[in-house]
Amino acid sequence: METLKIAIAKGRLAKYSIELLEEIGIDCQVLKEDSRKLVFTLPQHHIEVILLKAVDVPTYVEHGVVDMGIVGKDVLMEQERQLYEVVDLKFGVCKFSVAGRPNGTNGKKHLRVATKYPNVTKKYFAQKGQSVEVIRQEGSVELAPLMGLSDVIVDIVETGKTLKENGLVVLEDIANISARLVLNKVSYKTKKKEITTIIDLIAEKVS
Ligand SMILES: Nc1ncnc2c1ncn2[C@@H]1O[C@H](COP(=O)(O)OP(=O)(O)OP(=O)(O)O)[C@@H](O)[C@H]1O
Ligand SMILES: O=P(O)(O)OC[C@H]1O[C@H](OP(=O)(O)OP(=O)(O)O)[C@H](O)[C@@H]1O
Numbered sequence: 001m002e003t004l005k006i007a008i009a010k011g012r013l014a015k016y017s018i019e020l021l022e023e024i025g026i027d028c029q030v031l032k033e034d035s036r037k038l039v040f041t042l043p044q045h046h047i048e049v050i051l052l053k054a055v056d057v058p059t060y061v062e063h064g065v066v067d068m069g070i071v072g073k074d075v076l077m078e079q080e081r082q083l084y085e086v087v088d089l090k091f092g093v094c095k096f097s098v099a100g101r102p103n104g105t106n107g108k109k110h111l112r113v114a115t116k117y118p119n120v121t122k123k124y125f126a127q128k129g130q131s132v133e134v135i136r137q138e139g140s141v142e143l144a145p146l147m148g149l150s151d152v153i154v155d156i157v158e159t160g161k162t163l164k165e166n167g168l169v170v171l172e173d174i175a176n177i178s179a180r181l182v183l184n185k186v187s188y189k190t191k192k193k194e195i196t197t198i199i200d201l202i203a204e205k206v207s
Contacts, residue, residue, distance in 0.1 A: 001046045004194050007061060007069035009054035013179050016091040017070045021049075024201040046194070058083060058182065067187035067195060073177045074156060078117045084188060086199055087181040090206050096120060096174035099163050100145050100152035104171055108151060114144030115154040124154065124174050142166045 008017045018028045026045050040049045050066060057071040058081040072092050076085060096117070105111055114135045115121045125132040135150050142162055144150040156177065157163060157170060181202060188195055 002191050002194055003046050003048055004068070004191065004198065005048045005050065005066040007050050007052055007057045007066040007071075009057050009069075009071055009075075010051050011054060013054065013070060013072065013092050014051065016089075016179065020070075020089065020091075020202065020205065023205050024198070055079075061182050061184050064184045064186055067184050067191055068198070069182050070179055071182060073175070073180050074117065074120070076180060076182065077175065078119050080119070082185065084183040084185060085180050086183055087203050087206060089179040089181060089202070092177070092179040094156045094158040094177045096154065096177060097157045097170045098124075098152050098154055098172040098174065099142075099157065099168045100171050101167070102169050105151055111152060112150040113152050113154055114141050114150035116141060117154055120174070121154040142168055 008014055018031050022028050026042060026047060028042070028049070030040050030042070031049060038051050042049065050060070052060065054071055054075055057069040058075060058079050060066045061069040061083050062081045070089065074096060077096075110131045110133070111125070112133045112135060113121050113125070114137050116137055116139065118134045118136050121132070121134050135144065137144060141153045141155045144153055145168060146166055152171060153168070154174065160170070163169060181199065183195060
């Protein structure tokens with residue numbers, strides 16, 4: 001049996017991803033230990049799990065150095081990689097929204113938009129025919145309209161707490177987000193049996 005390599009995003013999605021693997025019978029105890037290790041071999045299951053930053057998961061899957069990965073739809077929408085998105089895992093649920101001050105954009109013809117997701121932002125406003133300048137941020141995006149760096153933001157909204165505590169509101173929703181199971185296109189052919197077994201078990205768990 002061939003070893004299946006699975007990439008999991010560190011951070012928010014890690015706990016749920018590990019729980020899901022355990023629910024389908026994969027013992028992930030070693031992944032729960034406090035450690036700085038990034039590669040975990042689970043020989044009894046013919047599986048190797050690697051931990052990496054969420055934005056890097058599609059790179060590893062697309063290049064085929066891992067066979068599958070678990071990553072947020074936000075990252076997939078931003079990167080538009082060549083891979084198969086096969087299961088909506090129904091955790092990491094949030095949405096992409098345009099947010100700003102409660103009085104909106106006052107019909108401005110040209111908007112400055114701060115975001116960690118420049119591609120999603122450009123595509124969304126282009127479809128609406130709205131002219132924008134996208135200002136790329138690495139985090140704390142909510143600060144931009146508060147400090148006058150931008151008119152609005154495009155960001156992830158989960159509970160709405162961050163917006164509320166910074167005096168911002170959702171102006172428009174762009175898309176629903178959740179974690180997805182993604183596959184390398186070649187692995188899907190060369191390790192079809194192993195991959196199909198895992199996909200079926202996961203799909204059954206999340207349905
Ligand atoms: N409230 C939320 N904020 C951000 N991401 C969320 C939220 N809820 C669910 N997610 C999902 O979790 C994924 C990983 O988020 P996480 O914050 O761990 O990583 P990140 O955005 O790369 O952060 P950092 O750059 O701080 O490591 C996101 O890509 C998204 O799909
Ligand atoms: O609706 P809420 O439940 O408040 O969650 C949304 C917030 O969470 C994320 O930020 P994160 O914690 O990843 O920090 P960041 O600003 O560094 O991206 C996101 O960018 C929002 O700021």
